[in-house]
Amino acid sequence: MVEIDAGRQRRSDFLLRFRKSRNAVIGATLVALVVFVAIFAPLLVPHDYEHVDMFKVWAPPSAEHPFGNDALGRDILSRVLVGAQVSLLVAVAVLTITLTIGVTLGMCAAYFGGWTDTIIMRTVDIIFAFPELILAILVAAMMGPGLLTVIVSLSIVWWPGIARLTRALVLQLKNELYVSAAIACGSPPAKILIRHILPNIVAPLMVRASIGVGFIIMAEATLSFLGIGVQEPRPTWGGMIRDGLQTLRTDPYLVFYASLALAITIIGFNLLGDGLRDILDPRVRDR
Amino acid sequence: MGRYALRRVAGLLPVLAVMIVLCFVAIKLVPGDPVMVLLSDQSGDVELEARLRADYGLDQPFIVQFGRYLAGLAVGDFGYSFRYANVPVSEIIGTSLAITPILALAALTLAVPTGIVFGTFAALRRNRAADIITVFLVVAGISIPNFALSAMFVYLFAIKLDLVPVAGWGSFSQAVLPVLVLAIAPMGYITRLTRTYMLEVLSQDYIRTARAKGLRNRLVIYRHALRNTLVPLLTTIGIIFGGLLSGTFVVETIFNIPGLGRLAIEGIFARDYPVTMAIVMLFTMFYALINLCVDLLYGLIDPRIRLGSDGN
Numbered sequence: 001m002v003e004i005d006a007g008r009q010r011r012s013d014f015l016l017r018f019r020k021s022r023n024a025v026i027g028a029t030l031v032a033l034v035v036f037v038a039i040f041a042p043l044l045v046p047h048d049y050e051h052v053d054m055f056k057v058w059a060p061p062s063a064e065h066p067f068g069n070d071a072l073g074r075d076i077l078s079r080v081l082v083g084a085q086v087s088l089l090v091a092v093a094v095l096t097i098t099l100t101i102g103v104t105l106g107m108c109a110a111y112f113g114g115w116t117d118t119i120i121m122r123t124v125d126i127i128f129a130f131p132e133l134i135l136a137i138l139v140a141a142m143m144g145p146g147l148l149t150v151i152v153s154l155s156i157v158w159w160p161g162i163a164r165l166t167r168a169l170v171l172q173l174k175n176e177l178y179v180s181a182a183i184a185c186g187s188p189p190a191k192i193l194i195r196h197i198l199p200n201i202v203a204p205l206m207v208r209a210s211i212g213v214g215f216i217i218m219a220e221a222t223l224s225f226l227g228i229g230v231q232e233p234r235p236t237w238g239g240m241i242r243d244g245l246q247t248l249r250t251d252p253y254l255v256f257y258a259s260l261a262l263a264i265t266i267i268g269f270n271l272l273g274d275g276l277r278d279i280l281d282p283r284v285r286d287r
Numbered sequence: 288m289g290r291y292a293l294r295r296v297a298g299l300l301p302v303l304a305v306m307i308v309l310c311f312v313a314i315k316l317v318p319g320d321p322v323m324v325l326l327s328d329q330s331g332d333v334e335l336e337a338r339l340r341a342d343y344g345l346d347q348p349f350i351v352q353f354g355r356y357l358a359g360l361a362v363g364d365f366g367y368s369f370r371y372a373n374v375p376v377s378e379i380i381g382t383s384l385a386i387t388p389i390l391a392l393a394a395l396t397l398a399v400p401t402g403i404v405f406g407t408f409a410a411l412r413r414n415r416a417a418d419i420i421t422v423f424l425v426v427a428g429i430s431i432p433n434f435a436l437s438a439m440f441v442y443l444f445a446i447k448l449d450l451v452p453v454a455g456w457g458s459f460s461q462a463v464l465p466v467l468v469l470a471i472a473p474m475g476y477i478t479r480l481t482r483t484y485m486l487e488v489l490s491q492d493y494i495r496t497a498r499a500k501g502l503r504n505r506l507v508i509y510r511h512a513l514r515n516t517l518v519p520l521l522t523t524i525g526i527i528f529g530g531l532l533s534g535t536f537v538v539e540t541i542f543n544i545p546g547l548g549r550l551a552i553e554g555i556f557a558r559d560y561p562v563t564m565a566i567v568m569l570f571t572m573f574y575a576l577i578n579l580c581v582d583l584l585y586g587l588i589d590p591r592i593r594l595g596s597d598g599n
Binding site: 122125126129130132135138225226227244245252258262263266267271274 | 301302303305306309313316317426427429430431432433434435438439441442446529530532533536537540541551552555556560563564567570571574575
């Protein structure tokens with residue numbers, strides 16, 4: 001009974017601080033908007049995003065096409081809305097993969113130490129030796145363009161950061177009394193890590209993950225912009241900016257709206273991440 | 288300090304070694320080699336192919352090829368291009384070698400002082416309008432991808448206002464936009480960090496002491512607060528530089544600047560992997576070198592770092 005009350009107390013405390021944080025509220029609103037658009041894009045689009053109309057090539061905004069049309073006469077508004085799907089799909093996939101791998105390896109490195117630690121952390125060091133986006137570009141170049149490529153290459157550069165953070169967090173907790181108690185009781189390592197340690201490192205990992213989403217979406221857009229990411233016919237914001245750049249002088253609408261969508265999304269996630277850090281990290285809480 | 292420096296350099300070597308092996312294996316794994324380029328007209332001539340392979344040493348065992356590759360690297364030879372027959376990679380890279388570091392250093396030179404000024408300015412006006420606006424601009428600057436920023440700047444400053452050229456390289460006016468675009472995100476990070484560290488330092492006891500003894504506010508800020516803010520800032524310069532190097536891939540492509548970044552991207556599309564790999568290797572070594580310098584400098588300034596138990 002006491003435990004439930006404490007949990008409820010903590011939750012309402014979190015909500016209270018969340019509502020007081022300007023960053024968190026604005027960020028969450030923007031993120032909610034983007035997620036809504038991504039999920040309901042098929043219902044929201046005014047036109048078929050793949051419909052080619054050669055009579056409307058680079059048509060300026062009109063009542064029928066509020067954002068205008070692109071090089072193939074396709075409706076820009078519909079394509080911008082559908083573009084949210086790829087960005088979020090990549091973000092969710094990369095986060096799921098990197099959190100699973102990073103947390104597992106980071107916990108093993110910290111808990112078992114010795115050779116396990118050395119091998120895992122040296123691998124992390126090697127990946128960290130590359131500037132992150134350059135490594136992603138390299139892997140993407142070798143795999144050839146596509147959705148899977150983007151997810152794999154971004155996962156490769158993003159898991160070491162999670163592993164390093166997890167390791168540091170677990171090292172702090174490893175000598176806590178309740179962990180020693182669990183060991184004394186004969187709990188197997190897997191149970192100690194999952195039942196006793198994991199719940200205590202979730203908050204900082206959440207902060208890290210939410211700040212990471214901004215980076216992942218930006219990196220996905222960059223790969224697509226460079227032409228080594230997600231390909232046509234699937235609309236991506238990065239790809240749209242690439243297409244629009246050639247005719248920027250006469251027809252800036254495609255670049256403008258795709259940039260706007262990308263900016264809103266990344267600003268939203270970064271604000272939410274900053275807000276969550278302010279709320280969840282006790283070191284900066286009172287600042 | 289000498290031992291600390293030695294330990295830092297020694298820690299770097301295995302990482303670089305593995306990186307070189309990875310790059311070499313990657314080049315070997317992808318299809319194509321210089322012989323295929325030379326043979327493009329006469330594919331099927333088995334005898335000629337065998338002779339060319341022998342000339343390039345491609346008939347040797349893997350480990351011998353790797354040894355030769357290593358020996359070449361030591362003297363700046365990165366092997367042959369897959370795209371242009373008989374042209375060494377070092378020759379292709381040579382002309383672009385100076386451009387990218389200039390671009391990155393110019394952006395850094397612009398970003399660091401302005402970031403420190405904005406950050407200090409915001410911290411001293413904490414939670415007032417100027418601070419809130421700065422903090423929002425920082426988030427926007429960090430969040431908007433450099434290619435979107437490039438497009439906006441080109442449209443506004445080059446096309447609409449006609450102040451600078453749209454693209455190209457060689458004159459000062461052509462360098463303005465790419466340097467500005469590259470500098471925005473680092474400026475944002477430095478502004479944010481300066482603001483955070485400044486707020487932290489301003490709440491310390493020694494600042495209160497300095498004020499209590501009647502020191503003028505300006506002196507408190509410049510002599511006591513700002514100096515202590517700069518030390519932790521130093522550690523982030525390495526990461527910022529890595530971001531700048533990645534940024535040149537995009538910015539050089541957009542602004543048509545004949546630097547290493549554009550060359551690497553062209554290499555990807557032309558399947559000229561030795562060129563791309565050589566550039567990635569150069570960037571990684573450059574990045575490692577910058578991080579090493581930062582670490583050593585930090586160790587020099589803050590003895591706690593070099594005297595730490597494991598140097599991490």
